[in-house]
Amino acid sequence: MERLNLIFELLPSNRSGSARGLTIAELEAKLGDQSEIEIPHRRSLQRDLQVLVREDRVVVLGTAKGDLPRYQRVEEPFEIEEPVWNYLLQHLKRDLEGMVSAGQLSKILNRLKLKDEGLDLGEDKICILPDSLRLQPAQIDYQVFANVLRALADGAALRVRYIDRLGKASEPVLHPLGVMQRGPRVYLCAMKNDEQDERMYALDRMRSAECLPISARQKSDFDFNRQIAEGRVDFANGQQITLKATVRGYVEQLLYDCPMHDSQKLDPLETEEAGSLLTVTLPASGQLLRWILAGGGNIILMEPETLREVVVGQVKKMYDDYYFNDNS
Known part of the structure; x- marks a missing residue:
């Protein structure tokens, strides 16, 4: 079964835009690059391909007289298209860059068999940026x-x-x-x-x-998924809050296109002032506080009062540090 699945993955997709499949010899060469599997005898390989053809997982091309049979894997319409798959692999690489050192990254990509495939669209064609300042990963043993x-x-x-x-x-x-x-x-x-x-x-x-x-x-009562959902892993107590705020500018448009939670509601302001009223229920966390502060004047928090006091205190402290404790 592992060999059948590997053969299936090595064959080009019928949805890749290329009508050219692989011959038996070309497939053998690709199998030779897979160190974890013993290359089967050609007759065994032919039988494997016949099984995949009977299961409608592989299609045979080039059946005209004199042509060598070529094989393609058959992908269902709902499967991810090859260009989108390549893009997601680029995203994976960017995410890994934020988790491990540069020296470890090449080893991981090689272990994932991504070193020479799926990453053909370079940085001159695709640019993926995090939504916040990305720090270098902490060095771990x-x-x-x-x-x-x-x-x-x-x-x-x-x-x-x-x-x-x-x-x-x-x-x-x-x-x-x-x-x-x-x-x-x-x-x-x-x-x-x-x-x-x-x-x-x-x-x-x-x-x-x-x-x-x-x-x-x-x-017994520990549930990691619940801890995450309640915001406890961000050094918070997991308290659920209903947040109300006026949002405007880029933050308003961003939240219309990319909601911060399923409970989010955005209503136009009743006054003629530009912006919308944001209402959302979610866990109180350090991440939420940092997001509000990062929005600057584009987010004016109204409720809950306790969080508003924290935000006001942070803003006031920054003001004091910049304008009253400036030794320059």
Whole structure:
């Protein structure tokens, strides 16, 4: 089955815009580039292709007298078109650039078999930019990362050497619950020693990680997806809020085209003032606060009052720092 699926993937698509398939010899050459599979005897390969043809997964071309048979894979209409697939691969590469170092990126692309295919549209034709300033990824020890993931998969406890942001070292026993990538940093969500509450530990602050021969304590009510949905992974308490704000300019148009949540409503202002009234229910989080502050004068927050006070406090502090504490 693995060989059949590999043959299917190696054949050109009937939706790629090219009528040319692969001959048996050309397919054998492509299989020769796949180090993880033994090249089958030609008769076996012919039988494999006959199976795929009977299953309507492959079509035979060039059946005229004297022509060598050529084979194409048959893709359903709902499958992703080749140009769109190439674009998505470019997006994947850009996302990976924000997660790993340049040295690791080439190894990952090679492992994914993306080094020489699917990336033929270069930066002179496609430009993909993040919607915020992209920081360079934090440097992590990949042996540490591997042990963290192994402990998580095996349900084992971990002893780590951890350096906090003040430079203080400790060696806690952690009971892993889940791993989260947030922006350029990777975090382990875990319970420490005998504590019952989970915390987030940055992997780039771990100098070593040892899988222990004891089972990790479990937390029966822990649900990583719920933690994410409630905003708890962004150093917030998961509180749901109904946000009301006046939005204008580029922010208004952006939210019309790209809603921030399914509950979003945008209504034109009743006054003649330009802009719309945004109403949306979502978790309070640091990410939300940063988005509001980044909008500047294009977002005027009205509710909830507690968040409005935080925004006003941040703006006032920035004003004071810029205009009253300027030593220049």
